[in-house]
Amino acid sequence: MRDAGDIAVGRAGVEDLDALTPLFHDYRGSYSELGDLEHEREYLHDRLTRGESVVFVAWIGGEPAGFVQLYPTFSSLAMCSKWILNDVYVAEPFRRRHVAPALVQRAVEFVRETGAGRFDLKTGKDNTSVQKFYEALGWERDTKFYTYSFPFE
Secondary structure, eight states, rough: EEEETTTTEEEEEEHHHHHHHHHHHHHHTTTTTOOOOOHHHHHHHHHHHHHEEEEEEEEEEEEEEEEEEEEEEEEETTEEEEEEEEEEEEEGGGGGGGGHHHHHHHHHHHHOOOOOOOEEOOOTTTHHHHHHHHHHHHHOOOOOOOOOOOOOO
């Protein structure tokens, strides 16, 4: 576990599901997704036990303060492995206490440790405060590609 001042950041395992699931539930709720704690716990359990994602949890005073979730993938053009920073969430009582930067920095360190060639994320075009946050941490906006999604409904 890495300690950033009073923030301790550690990689989550199945033993952390009781602390992680309510954070994940609140994160999904912040995007207006209907919550189901049992299903959300199962989703996280499956990702962690199958090695399909890596989650880091920030702790302050023994309380879970936030998390970041990464998904592994590959780039054919760059011929390398890469990671997607998919989810970052900080619980309301812990905001403005440098939790998000500590989580993102730990994620960057982890991706470097894996030897991956890229680390990508997406954020809303209108979410300028989050864009400024990432840019202040050294992230660069992609100007070459658009993102498209196929609407499975």
